[in-house]
Amino acid sequence: MTAVGEPKSARRSAEKSDGEPGVLTRPYLQLTLGIVSVVLLIAFEAMAVGTAMPVAVKELDGVPLYALAFSAFFTTSLLAMVVSGEWCDARGPRLPLFAGIGAFAAGLVLAGTAQSMWPFIAGRAVQGLGGGLVIVSLYVVVGKAYPSALRPRVFSAFSAAWVLPSIVGPPVSGLVTDHLGWRWVFLAIPVLVVLPIVMMLPQLKRMAGEPDPDARMNRNRIGAAIGASVGAGMLQYGGQHLSVVGVLLPAAGLALMVATVPRLLPVGTLRAARGLPAVILSRGVLAGAFFAVESFVPLMLISEHGLSPTEAGLTLTVGALSWAVGSWYQGRSPHERRPRLVQVGFLCVAIAIGGALLALISGVSSYVVTVGWFFGGAGMGMAVSSMSVLTLDLSTPEESGTNSSSLQVADSLGTIVMVGLAGAIFATLHKGTGKDAGVFTLIFAIMLGAALLGALLAPRVRRPDPNP
Known part of the structure; x- marks a missing residue:
């Protein structure tokens, strides 16, 4: 964002150096702000719900079903991602986008008004449907509405929209939960969805190139x-x-x-075939390795270094900030550097995981995790956004929905599998004594290996040579 009163800086950030329109100029301004508003709302809800959830399930007498409140969201969102991709390719992105926003809002209302645990879980499931529809349709909108040169900057805006919620989401959610009640964490957001719809609708109506109305999912x-x-x-x-x-x-x-x-997934994904299949596989490996370690870093810092939950959480905030920096950097990088950015991203995540491993050595300061997580967040910002750009560049207009959904499916599945593996290892080997350095070491070492493997595979994300 450009500060008010700095018109020259604003002009540089909004327009390309060659004078072509930028994402914040008249042809795209309303659409860009609408997209960022949607991502901002989803991001704030994602960061806030973790704070309110323990209070909610306790009040609803649903502590034994605590995990299901999370898995219901991820399970239905995985399904909705595929449905959204097929729907976008068959009918265009407008309907699945607005249906997703509506479902997300409806799920928040259902969860916020629930009087028992199962309606609350149902609300979380509806939220997941909405979130899955939205994220894929937004990718398709970017592919259809913006020229290739501007797409990296739009994905930079996606990442930037997560920064503020990452910083203020948990504390604001805590204050609302303490003073107004956990229900308002869910009920305050739906009223805000009208603005992005109003902002995006005119541009989406003018969007050319809608698919054949006879197309089928x-x-x-x-x-x-x-x-x-x-x-x-x-x-x-x-x-x-x-x-x-x-x-x-x-x-x-x-x-x-x-x-x-x-x-x-595209044919050849599991063997990292060159081009789009390697991009899809890399996204799953990267997300799985990073988020599996991120899930256990706060617990490790609390149990092994004696940090408070707030102090441990600040480490993740550093990663959220550097994620935006990395995404900003890739948005200004030449197209031909994207495969290298993916590889550098994997290596930065490996550095972050290595920092977490170093922190398990007696006498090593916990600050090594903070420094490492700065690199990890920057690496995620560079690689994730670059993979999104590559996916659209390697897709025909008719395949943009399906391939965007494949990218999100790989992201979700990689996280589910890696976090599930880490959770199973911890549940099996956890001694209950408050010190689990050996368990953390095993989990982090496995994820470090995954990150390094991804770095080796990264050059395969280049488009296949038509004349080998």
Whole structure:
């Protein structure tokens, strides 16, 4: 963002150096602000809900179902991502985008007014449907409404929209929960969705190149998405229980995912075929490695270094800020550097995970994690946004919805699998003595290996040579 009173800086940030329109100039201003507003609302809800959730489930007598309140969101969003991609390709992005915004708002209202745990979980599931529809349709809007040269800057704005919620979301949510009640964390956001709809609607109506009205969604792919979503839910829920259920459910869920997930991804994804398949696979590996470690860093800092929850959380805030910096940098990088940015992103995440490992050595300061997480956030900003740009560049207009949904599916599945694996390791080896350095070391070492493997695979995201 450009400060008021600095017109020259504003002009430089809004326009390209060659005089072409920028994302904040008249042809795109309303659409850009509308997109950023939607991402901002989703980001704030995502950061705030973690603070309000423990209070909500306790009041609703639903502590045993705590994990299901989270997995319901992720399971339905995974399904909605695939549906959104098919819907966008068949009918254009306008309807799935506005349907997603409406479903997200409806889910917030349902959760905020719930009088028992199961309606609350249902609200979270509806939220997930809305979130999955929105994120994919936004990608398609970017691909259709903006020229290739401006797309990196739009994705930079996506990342920037997460910064403020990352900083103020948890404390504001805590204040609202303490003084007004947890329900207002959910009920205050739906009234804000009208503004982005009003801002985006004129531009979306003028969007050219709508697909053939006779096009149909791929029902086989949607069926596979249902199977993958159910499997992901079983994997997440079962991994929380040290029992027979905790073994059988994840095993069955993993088998179901093995049978269905390949049908949701481009051919060659699991073998990192050059071009789009490698981009999709890299996104899943990167997200899984980073978020699996991020899930355990606060716990490690509290248990091994004696930090308070607030102090431990500041480390993640540093990562959120540097994420925006990395995304800003990639938005101003030449197109041909994107594969290198993906590789550098993986290496930066490896540095972050290495910092977390160093912090487990006796006598090493916890500040090494903070420094490492700055690099990790910057790496995520560079690589994630670059992969989004590459996905649209490697897609025809007719495939932009399907391929964007594949990218988001890989992101979600990578996170689910890696976090589930880390959770299972911790649940199995956790000693309950307050010190788990060996367990943390094993988890972080596995994720470091994944990040380094991703760095080796990153050069394969280049477009295949038509004349090998």
